[in-house]
Amino acid sequence: MEKDKMELDAKAHVMASDPMSQEQSQAPPPATPPPTKDGSPSSIAVPNDPSSKDPQEDHLKMEGEAQEDVDDAKSDSSNAQYFDIHDDGIASPIEALNNYSPGGFHPVHLGDILGPLSDPSRFRVLHKLGHGGFGTVWLCRDTKDGKPKALKILSGHSSKNAAKECPDLKALQLLTGSVSHEEGLSCSQAAQTHKTAQDLLRNHHIALPSEHFWLPYRPNGSHLCLITPFLGPSLEGFATAYGHVTDLVKHVCFQLVEAMHFMHQKGLCHGDFRPANILLCLKEDVDKMSDEELVEALGGVEVAKLTRTPGGNTPTEGDNQEEKEWPKEFPRYFVGQADMTNLIRGGWCSPSVAVIDFGVSYPVNEPPSKGSGIPLGYAPPEEVIMGKDKHDKEETLIRLGPKSDIWSLGVTISELALDYLLLAESSHDKWDGVTNMEMFMGPIPEPFRSTVRARYKETWGDNGTILQDVDMVIDPKTGETVLSPLSFSIKWWRQRRKYTKEETGYEDPICSRMAIGLRTLHTTRSGADSEAQWAKDKTRLPAYTWEQPQEKEEVELDDDRLIKKFDDIEVFSDLLTSIFKWLPEDRASTADILAHPWFEGRYASKQIWTPGGLVSRLSQGTFSIVKLITGFPHKVGKFFFAAFSRLFGVFANPLWFLHGGRARIARLRDLESQ
Template identity: 35%
Template structure:
């Protein structure tokens, strides 16, 4: 949320017609569809099921995946690759050659798709243009992806390690984006999706429809009820967005950060425009339109709120639908303390009334500078409001809210099955189906999950480090990754990055006739070799060679293979393959010797 008085560039909003002549029919109430009023010149491109997009009709439209203020998003079958693709059709007013999405593509040009995916970043695979009755539209082609992260807590919140893995991926993704000098600008759960499992993008259409459900249509009609022909820029129906269930069995646990439509270089903050990020995820500098202060640290704030939403199922400072900026600031003050400068002066100019500006009768003091006292909250007007506010804080919304626990519409057996799947197959979101209506279980049967006191303590230490009024006081992403709440994930990542991709090759074993005394004969000196570490490596034959290779293989550390019985067990498992290949080579050479080839 930003200052409503701010002037925006003309391409930020679609032109509004004087009077829109169309509406959805009465049966469409409650459907999840885009704003019909955006189908005007400069707005959305009308797309119907079965349409083809791109050169030579390459992309056939099959279903609606989503929509936003700037675009509609469609599931299409690519007749060239024979895969399912996401096609995002931008509104005409947002389709410019220098738009942020294209600038992000340019910034990451030369970066392989594999490297982007490994760092949880998903950019458009390609783009093209479509001319239509409402203007010229830029279209982005992306892989077919899964659901967003907004409600993942409600099914998997009782599996803390899975939740932490997902949240750690968020840190990794943002760290990689920032490493290229780019700020995302709108980092929140709706712009972070789960990838689908391998092969889903090649399913046949029948399987896809089972996954998404058949399209639901909302008919469009004229306001005056006449049967006159529709204008070419208005569709005859809208398609309700589809949903992929977390527990469908089709979702990977890997995430992909999408939507770079308001991204910007850290060296070039969007002065005079802001990013338009929604109230719950906006840092104080974004709320108060201090665009020069926007940067990496603004994304860090949004990351903190996103992690709170994913792990705790809540946004700490504002509800996503109902809260106002005043209510958001009130919650911020209840956690972070009174509003400081420079925000305080801006808020005074917008709203103007502080508790310490009141006289004894509750009237506004004239020419009084007491509002500058930063020890007093800025979001209350009277002493009575202050006492009411303190009572709400004492109710303990933070952290007592987490101690109330999560009521899950599953029973103990189902909860245990989900946890077991997460442990046995961490690369896939656990499969689960409600079977009947969610209320099929009695209150007593439903699982109540509550975080441990230890995790609650760690989480609030984590959040209080991130949520600070002043951007420069927020931690770096590397510091966030190393926080104790993430356990040893950061250390494991560092070790994996330092370890070689594969163990070094073994030296060939000398299988020719020995021209020197055997090291195993009595009275003869055993051969001694010196490893890289300077240690003597004694012995001979297969075991010596394999052990020498193993002890020089730094990758064993990255695999968590150190001292102890576990190390020995893993060493022999690893070594068997090496030994088998060496023996095969030895037998082959011996055969050649007896044939006279050697």
């Protein structure tokens, strides 16, 4: 259901429109200047050594007035007994008050101006986009280029850990190593390096910080701030809204495979790949929106006022004593989280996506032995079924790696298409997931089998299923000796598959589930409308709304929700079956997935016809004739061909000149410069 818009009282309106009146120590927010011509950044996101001290300031050393501010904040907070939160009926999520303490969140108000020491008023706060254990995320106006940006402000504790090694910056350095910041670059070179790195990530559907800076010596510590592109809502619930538009689903899923393929080629594993960490991109028109238009597009602003009650005495409005002693580590009010889905309803979202949140990412050759911590519903067997180390703590039985990511990719694709977690009925009980995995993939092999068997015996003892002590059984259908499941009998498994075939026409669990169809929140009419919108304009997502139908005919259709029937059941099942394998080495690679028939027509169009490849193929035709005539041995011919292609290239091919050599040479140079 769509959130009701809140009518704030006069006091709340004043607070939202002029929050700086309560913070006299800061200057009023500056007007937004026009975008700069060169648009060059003031800093490059990736330092040579991410673990080294920030070049702008020593953020860990507090002294003088800065240290006094922190001490004053601690002293003030000791006088406060409790706070009242006057939310005025706020419906948006807000963070917990206890997040604001030394080492916690940085207090932020609407209209605050933030930035690096070199440009402290660069970013103006417009709205809150979210919060979590890491800190808060705010929508800001970048006064340097005039564009909206997302500003992630890490908590004091998170920033202290990030000072040693920030996963986002480490991922950025790994993914853009060939175009990352190098010492000795001029200002224009640094700007071009920055632009090239961000273009590279955007072209591969990845969003990472474009810049970073520190807010040192604040009430709750020093805070690392990461600047990222302003993006739309996540893909959670995507299938409910768009699962019936098959071409759109494939379009989005193909981008995800491309993103993962790029990451793995660069030697990086995401570790937490799921719809919550994949955001829709916004149309370029959003960059031109005013502050008021942006806030309105996000559903407006809701605030929850804080009232301090020290010593058991309730202060009155305008109490000077309260103003004087307000603890510096607390904000004056909470800002409700922006309604990101409103961007879809307003037609501001594009069908492009961006993978975010590299907080648990890791290099391929440095996998975490304790697991990445991905939710169970998206976790591969090697992270669900773990062994014990010598200290009786969990550790992986099989090293995590790219194929672990691919498992999570498969779950994500299935959720975007089918609107449910394919292998996990519960996101809390891992053993329910193991039973489903056996149902889909067959009996558990080693090294997982011994661990699961020990778990069953530990849980049920001698009263457990007899299968926990059995390895090989006779298949009642074929009469062959096969590995036995641990969760159920072969006989029961066969009976279940027989039943599903009678009900749906398919034995395979994936096919049988797809045969039931996808039940969406669209009516037949609205579903057809969104399909028609996508067919007409593939540069934006089809519009949809959760509002109840108003017209009489729509009300009559309200109970007749659209049931999406799949027409490529076997093909999609084959794709998922190639991914969902017990052992990582048996799973498909990203290259295999890109070329799978379910993505037919998409992979071929993405092939890059490089200038080098073009010259090589054209030269090869000429040289093949030469080699045929002269009869060079294979090795000599191979060497001569390589030298021939490099030295003579374009000019060695007579066909080249027949088709306008100069024009093609110019085109090749243009391609090489891109």
